[in-house]
Amino acid sequence: MSDEHxxxxxxxxxxxxxxxxxxxxxxxxxIDIPTLCWLKGAFPxxxxxxxxxxxxxxxxxLPSCSTPAGDNMDVxxxxxxxxxxxxxxxxxxxxxxxxxxxxxxxxxxxxxQFQLNVQKDDGSQELCPVWGDCRxxxxxxxYQVSGERFAATDTPYPMETVNPFIVRDFSxxxxxxxxVQACNEVQVNNAxxxxxxxxxxxxxxAGDRPLKDSDCVFCGECxxxxxxxxxxxxxxxxxxxxxxxxxxxxxCSYCGVGCQMHLHVQDNRVVKVTGAEEMAPNYGSLCVKGRxxxxxxxxxxxxxxxxxxxxxxxxxxxxxEALDLVADRLGKIKEAHGPDxxxxxxxxxxxxxENYIANKFARAVLKTNNIDHCAxx
Numbered sequence: 317m318s319d320e321h322x323x324x325x326x327x328x329x330x331x332x333x334x335x336x337x338x339x340x341x342x343x344x345x346x347i348d349i350p351t352l353c354w355l356k357g358a359f360p361x362x363x364x365x366x367x368x369x370x371x372x373x374x375x376x377x378l379p380s381c382s383t384p385a386g387d388n389m390d391v392x393x394x395x396x397x398x399x400x401x402x403x404x405x406x407x408x409x410x411x412x413x414x415x416x417x418x419x420x421x422x423x424x425x426x427x428x429q430f431q432l433n434v435q436k437d438d439g440s441q442e443l444c445p446v447w448g449d450c451r452x453x454x455x456x457x458x459y460q461v462s463g464e465r466f467a468a469t470d471t472p473y474p475m476e477t478v479n480p481f482i483v484r485d486f487s488x489x490x491x492x493x494x495x496v497q498a499c500n501e502v503q504v505n506n507a508x509x510x511x512x513x514x515x516x517x518x519x520x521x522a523g524d525r526p527l528k529d530s531d532c533v534f535c536g537e538c539x540x541x542x543x544x545x546x547x548x549x550x551x552x553x554x555x556x557x558x559x560x561x562x563x564x565x566x567x568c569s570y571c572g573v574g575c576q577m578h579l580h581v582q583d584n585r586v587v588k589v590t591g592a593e594e595m596a597p598n599y600g601s602l603c604v605k606g607r608x609x610x611x612x613x614x615x616x617x618x619x620x621x622x623x624x625x626x627x628x629x630x631x632x633x634x635x636x637e638a639l640d641l642v643a644d645r646l647g648k649i650k651e652a653h654g655p656d657x658x659x660x661x662x663x664x665x666x667x668x669x670e671n672y673i674a675n676k677f678a679r680a681v682l683k684t685n686n687i688d689h690c691a692x693x
Contacts (some may be wrong), residue, residue: 325391338380338391339367349393350455352490352543355383357599358497364533365405366455370395379403403461410456410463413471413487415544416443417453417462437475437556444545445553451543452490458605473518479527481534481608484554487519489546495519495538503601507532517574536607540590540600543573549588549608565592568606569665571691573597575606586610590643622651652681659686 320379321332325342338359353364360381369380372390377398392398410417414434433606434443436449439546447453456462476484491510499508501689506514508597509521521530539547544692561580569573576595589607593600612618622638623630633641660678677691678687 318686321385321387323385323387323389323391326393332385334488335384336387338369338383338389339545340372341385342380342393350422350458352451352455353492354496355497355541356504358434358494358501361493361497364492366402368398368401369393369634370398398499400479402455402512406452406459406461407463407465409452409490410461411466412463412469413489414438414444414485415452415463415488417450419457428569430513438485439486440554442554444488445483446545447557449558450545464616474515476526477550478530479534479550479605481536481540481550482527482545483548483550484519484527484545485548488544489519490544491517491519492543494541494543495547498537503535504536505531505533505535508538534604534608535602536604537601545692546615552588556582558626561587565595568611569601570603570605572668575602577602577606579610623655655683656686658682658684660684660686662687662689664689664691 319677321334322329323332323338325338325347325510327413328345330341330345330346332344336344339349339351339354339360349369350361351367353363354367355420360379360382362382365377365379367380368377368391369383371378372392373381380393387668396640409415416431416434431443435441438445443449444453471487471489473486475486489575492509494675496508496510499505508519508521511518511524521527523530527534536549539549542548558580559581563578564581566577567580568577573687575598577598578582579586579591579592580590589602589610591598591600591602621632624633624638624641625631627656646658658673658678662674675687678684
């Protein structure tokens with residue numbers, strides 16, 4: 317007797333492992349089921365209900381992200397009932413707050429006033445900081461819905477702009493909970509949670525304080541997982557659009573963990589950093605330095621040429637001149653005072669390979685064991 321477990325999705329008989337959800341089985345076999353609240357690596361909540369599917373014999377539509385796959389289960393992912401439910405959910409979300417997706421109809425003065433209100437709140441003439449990079453907008457396009465079916469719901473909370481790295485726009489928050497799960501289950505910082513009730517619900521830090529005054533460590537994981545424009549990097553907001561940048565994958569050099577990240581490059585300048593979600597060892601997670609500490613790259617104070625001090629002042633030199641001078645000085649000191657009069661300090665900000673070369677230089681060339689590393693401090 318075969319131990320293989322099988323489920324049917326959209327007429328396709330598929331194998332699955334015990335414990336997998338319908339959504340996991342579908343994605344494993346390249347069947348698209350849209351989601352908003354689901355977050356890889358976190359406990360599925362089924363909060364947004366966008367991922368509902370129709371299961372034969374079930375009394376209602378089921379959230380595929382939190383429903384375990386079962387033997388002989390017959391699932392349909394895009395029936396009329398499923399599409400109707402998704403459209404309703406999207407219409408409710410779009411009617412709440414400043415979700416000015418391009419599919420919203422134009423009805424003269426009402427639309428003009430809506431635009432003016434958004435511009436007033438955002439302090440920008442552009443309508444949305446994540447236009448073209450928003451999961452809610454993608455689904456609004458996909459199912460051709462807008463937020464006009466229901467009366468608009470105002471958000472009682474002002475935008476939080478006092479944080480050094482992140483703008484929190486509560487008018488665009490859909491309360492999917494991805495940021496909360498990213499903070500508590502992925503990064504385990506426990507800095508934010510759901511707060512208040514009903515129409516006054518919001519994502520809060522302890523004591524409902526601004527992030528800068530809370531336990532937040534500004535790792536930015538919440539920003540990376542936010543599917544809408546509720547959490548956006550302060551320097552990126554309205555200044556960087558994804559289609560204007562090129563992504564370059566690299567290794568973070570702030571420590572020896574080797575986190576993989578994408579540099580978003582615009583006009584030969586790094587304008588944003590995101591974690592590489594499918595790459596070990598970090599799988600998208602970064603610390604505050606890795607995600608936000610890149611301004612030094614283009615600092616006008618960076619040295620671009622070697623400097624040699626003469627008569628108390630520095631002058632620029634070429635590399636050959638500078639290296640010849642260093643070699644000559646080190647040689648004379650070693651000859652006069654012995655190799656142990658020399659020492660080498662290396663950095664955690666350079667690669668392992670460069671530190672290895674420095675180690676070989678100290679021991680094989682200078683003949684000293686006096687080499688240390690700043691991370692030991």
